[in-house]
Amino acid sequence: MLTKAIRNYGPHPPKKFSHLMKILIASHTTSSSSTTVDHTELKHFKDLSSSWWDEMGRMKALHSMNKLRIPLVRDGLINVGTVKKEFVGTTKPLQDLQILEVGCGGGILTEPLAKLGSKITGIDVSSELIEQAKQHAAQNLSLTNINYSLESIDDHVKRNAEKYDAVVASEVLEHVTDQKVFLEACVKCLKPKGSIFITTINKTTLSWLGGIVFAEYVLNFVPRGTHDWNKFIAPHITQRVLEDYKCRTRIIHGLCYNFLTNSWSWISDTSINYALHAVKD
Numbered sequence: 064m065l066t067k068a069i070r071n072y073g074p075h076p077p078k079k080f081s082h083l084m085k086i087l088i089a090s091h092t093t094s095s096s097s098t099t100v101d102h103t104e105l106k107h108f109k110d111l112s113s114s115w116w117d118e119m120g121r122m123k124a125l126h127s128m129n130k131l132r133i134p135l136v137r138d139g140l141i142n143v144g145t146v147k148k149e150f151v152g153t154t155k156p157l158q159d160l161q162i163l164e165v166g167c168g169g170g171i172l173t174e175p176l177a178k179l180g181s182k183i184t185g186i187d188v189s190s191e192l193i194e195q196a197k198q199h200a201a202q203n204l205s206l207t208n209i210n211y212s213l214e215s216i217d218d219h220v221k222r223n224a225e226k227y228d229a230v231v232a233s234e235v236l237e238h239v240t241d242q243k244v245f246l247e248a249c250v251k252c253l254k255p256k257g258s259i260f261i262t263t264i265n266k267t268t269l270s271w272l273g274g275i276v277f278a279e280y281v282l283n284f285v286p287r288g289t290h291d292w293n294k295f296i297a298p299h300i301t302q303r304v305l306e307d308y309k310c311r312t313r314i315i316h317g318l319c320y321n322f323l324t325n326s327w328s329w330i331s332d333t334s335i336n337y338a339l340h341a342v343k344d
Contacts, residue, residue: 099217099245115169115195121286123325125171125234128262131318131327131338132233133175136162136260139340143258143313145228155180160228163252165216165245166235170196170209176231177209184210184227186219220248229258236263236301237294243304250308253343259310261339262318266295269334284322298337310341 114120137156140146150156158180167173167185169192177183177200187193193213200206212219230249239245249259264270271292278285302312318336319328 099215099239099241099248115171115192116199119325122171124285124320124322124327125168127325128234128318128320128327129172129175131329132172132260132262133179135262135316135338135340136176136229136231137179139258139260139313140229143256143342145256145258150180157181161226162229162231163219163223163227163249164231164233165219165249166232166238167196167211168192170199170211172231172233173209173211174200174203174206177206180208181229182208182210184212186212186214186216188213188215216245216248216252220251224251225254225257227252227257228254229260231260233260233262236261236296237290239294242294242296242301246301246304247308250305250310250343255343257343259305259341259343261301261341262336263301263339264290264295264336265333266292266297267334270295270336273335278322282322298333298339301339302341305339305341309344311344312339312341314338314340 115122117123118126137146140160141151141156145160146156147159150158156179157176160181162176162181162183164173164176164183164185167187168189170185173183173185173196185193185196187196190213193211196211200209200211230252232245232249236242236245246259253259264274274285274295275290275292279287279289298315302315305312315333316338317330317333318338319330319332320326320336321328
């Protein structure tokens with residue numbers, strides 16, 4: 064009932080919430096620059112670095128999202144024929160594949176993708192998070208196929224054009240200053256026929272209420288300041304930008320988070336969270 068009522072307001076925050084929205088947006092808004100890095104966002108995630116690997120802590124929703132993110136990447140690469148036939152159905156289907164995770168944070172998604180056999184590079188602009196990622200990976204001596212690097216996608220692409228079979232940008236697009244520049248750099252890192260996987264947040268009334276008001280200010284299960292509604296991006300816009308860079312979208316799925324059970328599920332509705340898989344021509 065609540066979801067239906069909220070959806071009836073349309074794609075923009077309703078007038079009755081306008082005052083609260085102005086307060087929240089003002090507290091989140093940052094100035095843009097020529098780079099994709101937002102230094103206010105950087106400080107926010109630096110402050111969260113110590114709790115990154117606590118699966119029931121402040122990042123628990125990100126940990127539980129792996130139940131959808133890992134098969135999204137694995138099955139997506141199988142379905143487009145990137146995974147070699149002899150590795151399909153094995154415990155390491157991503158063998159011999161080069162994967163880049165942009166905005167890898169402390170490595171929550173990087174490590175599981177490495178365990179599937181990929182040679183994965185994780186980049187992030189937070190030195191604290193890269194250090195967390197390195198320290199955690201060092202606890203598993205079998206994880207020799209991960210390379211972590213402290214750099215932005217802007218810098219990484221200069222030396223790594225057309226290198227990767229897949230680029231993953233999960234829960235990152237809504238934190239960068241220039242999404243078009245960011246996506247262009249991601250695509251440039253892909254080999255022809257390479258895949259880009261994105262999970263992010265739609266720009267709707269429902270995403271504002273669910274992703275910021277309730278998640279950060281009412282229920283407090285996401286740290287305040289994590290999201291800026293101005294940076295949320297609709298799936299059709301993400302798709303259009305990728306098409307401009309010669310990528311064809313294969314799937315767009317909605318994701319739903321149940322904060323009571325700390326679990327995610329696939330849904331057809333993309334009003335709040337969505338995942339996108341596109342392939343470079």
